[in-house]
Amino acid sequence: MSAGGLLASLAELRRQAITETEAAGTADALAAVRVRVLGRKGELTGILRGLKDLPPDERTAVGESANRLKDDLEALLVLRATSLEDAAEAGAQALDVTLPGRRPWVGRRHVLTQVEDELVDIFHGLGFTSGEGPEIEDDFHNFTALNLPPGHPAREAHDTYYVGSSHVLRTHTSP
Numbered sequence: 001m002s003a004g005g006l007l008a009s010l011a012e013l014r015r016q017a018i019t020e021t022e023a024a025g026t027a028d029a030l031a032a033v034r035v036r037v038l039g040r041k042g043e044l045t046g047i048l049r050g051l052k053d054l055p056p057d058e059r060t061a062v063g064e065s066a067n068r069l070k071d072d073l074e075a076l077l078v079l080r081a082t083s084l085e086d087a088a089e090a091g092a093q094a095l096d097v098t099l100p101g102r103r104p105w106v107g108r109r110h111v112l113t114q115v116e117d118e119l120v121d122i123f124h125g126l127g128f129t130s131g132e133g134p135e136i137e138d139d140f141h142n143f144t145a146l147n148l149p150p151g152h153p154a155r156e157a158h159d160t161y162y163v164g165s166s167h168v169l170r171t172h173t174s175p
Helices: 003-023 027-038 043-053 056-092 111-125
Strands: 136-138 167-169
Touching: 003 027, 003 043, 003 056, 027 043, 027 056, 043 056
Parallel strands: none
Antiparallel strands: 136 167
């Protein structure tokens, strides 16, 4: 085939490959275009194999045109693959307007809780640590182990919340 014929084939292949690439709606269709044009037995590969039969001065012009087509088509295929992936992600994350909306959370933390958290942060900054323990203690660990005898005023019913007969809500910080 002559150089003019090969250049015409390249121009037609360019037009056809660009049209098919832009029309490809899936990654499989895009891969089929890549294989048909750029594959080992692809049309562009066949044209490049025919370069050996051309004279050296014509071979340069056709080779440059074929390599330009190959580079342009590879870039277009990558661009189209990216746009297909973006479209698939956008479809997967699409907003469903038929779902009920979420009500915003209304409220805030109590003022005493905010102050407590600020104090804990201050003491943590000074190197102290804070500890947590059970909210309900038995009578022995809450009073007797702290040397608060049975007649002590802290054991009064109006000063202490009793849960059952021998358990109380923790009244001290160190039982």
